[in-house]
Amino acid sequence: VTGVSIRREVTETSPPELRRDPVAGGWVLLAEERMLRPRAPDPPPPPSDAATCPFCPGRETRTPPEVLAYHDPPGSSCWSLRVVPNLYPALRAEGAAEPRIEGLYERRDGIGAHEVIIESPRHEQDLGDLPGPRIARVLAAVRERMLDLRRDPRIEYVLWFKNRGAAAGATLDHGHSQLIAIPIVPGSVREELERCREHFRSGNRCLFCEMIDQEQSDGRRLVAASGRHLAFAPFASRFPYETWILPRGHAPSFEAGSDDDLEDLAGLLGGVLLRLGRSLGRPAYNLVLHTTPCREPGLDYYHWHLEILPRRTPLAGFEWGSGFHINPTRPEDAARHLREDGP
Ligand SMILES: [Zn+2]
Numbered sequence: 164v165t166g167v168s169i170r171r172e173v174t175e176t177s178p179p180e181l182r183r184d185p186v187a188g189g190w191v192l193l194a195e196e197r198m199l200r201p202r203a204p205d206p207p208p209p210p211s212d213a214a215t216c217p218f219c220p221g222r223e224t225r226t227p228p229e230v231l232a233y234h235d236p237p238g239s240s241c242w243s244l245r246v247v248p249n250l251y252p253a254l255r256a257e258g259a260a261e262p263r264i265e266g267l268y269e270r271r272d273g274i275g276a277h278e279v280i281i282e283s284p285r286h287e288q289d290l291g292d293l294p295g296p297r298i299a300r301v302l303a304a305v306r307e308r309m310l311d312l313r314r315d316p317r318i319e320y321v322l323w324f325k326n327r328g329a330a331a332g333a334t335l336d337h338g339h340s341q342l343i344a345i346p347i348v349p350g351s352v353r354e355e356l357e358r359c360r361e362h363f364r365s366g367n368r369c370l371f372c373e374m375i376d377q378e379q380s381d382g383r384r385l386v387a388a389s390g391r392h393l394a395f396a397p398f399a400s401r402f403p404y405e406t407w408i409l410p411r412g413h414a415p416s417f418e419a420g421s422d423d424d425l426e427d428l429a430g431l432l433g434g435v436l437l438r439l440g441r442s443l444g445r446p447a448y449n450l451v452l453h454t455t456p457c458r459e460p461g462l463d464y465y466h467w468h469l470e471i472l473p474r475r476t477p478l479a480g481f482e483w484g485s486g487f488h489i490n491p492t493r494p495e496d497a498a499r500h501l502r503e504d505g506p
Pocket residue numbers: 213216217218219285286287337
């Protein structure tokens with residue numbers, strides 16, 4: 164099991180805990196130690212502060228010891244990518260997997276792991292600034308860590324996500340993404356799984372495979388394509404310039420992809436981030452990977468995908484109250500702009 168470093172000496176706090184909302188059904192992660200992390204600056208983001216950045220080369224001791232590193236050239240002391248446990252983890256390794264019921268309420272220990280992928284030694288380089296082979300290395304690190312984290316039988320899901328820019332929740336400028344291994348399947352993934360299973364059971368193919376066919380023949384929302392992957396603006400985009408990337412052939416689990424798959428994906432992902440940068444001017448964004456739950460591989464009806472969500476406006480009361488989003492940009496217009504802003 165991957166160690167999760169906790170600075171117990173700072174202050175005495177309760178261990179992280181998951182609680183289920185008995186009305187809405189969703190889970191809340193209570194993680195007091197997260198309160199100790201650096202305060203997120205108000206937008207616009209501050210100038211890069213490489214002078215104090217804990218992710219820059221030479222300050223490796225300011226993060227917990229790495230769980231994975233790639234060196235460039237191989238065997239040299241210069242790293243090109245590091246994966247370290249989060250210094251302010253939302254979850255920890257110790258605890259039981261069993262739920263505890265108290266009348267109406269269900270709680271679980273906040274067990275799992277929380278890791279940071281430092282994508283480049285260069286402070287100012289974001290994922291989209293890296294050349295294709297370096298993006299492929301980041302994706303390979305994601306695959307390697309996912310395969311390792313899911314070996315813990317208590318872990319039900321491993322989520323890879325990226326927050327870029329203060330408006331997307333990033334607290335550090337240095338290019339990085341995160342992995343969270345949790346003992347439950349997140350509600351948003353569970354909802355997707357259930358909808359896809361329903362579609363499949365009523366005599367259809369995989370919902371995503373059908374969506375790919377429809378988007379390709381329609382063409383209005385296509386952004387870019389590579390040999391094995393497709394990028395398009397989803398029909399009901401929640402955010403302006405929201406873009407999804409999927410494998411063209413049916414593939415339930417990202418982590419089952421080959422090196423060739425990752426290389427192809429890296430080229431397309433880099434191109435999409437470049438287009439978003441040109442259209443929106445280095446936007447803040449969230450990126451999330453939706454893949455199958457650890458204990459449900461090889462599904463006929465689920466198809467892994469990346470969701471890229473540019474963040475220009477914060478979520479407000481209407482979104483919180485209604486559960487649906489107001490998007491001022493038609494996905495067809497966003498896709499056209501992104502096609503025009505290509506390499
Ligand atoms: Zn840095």
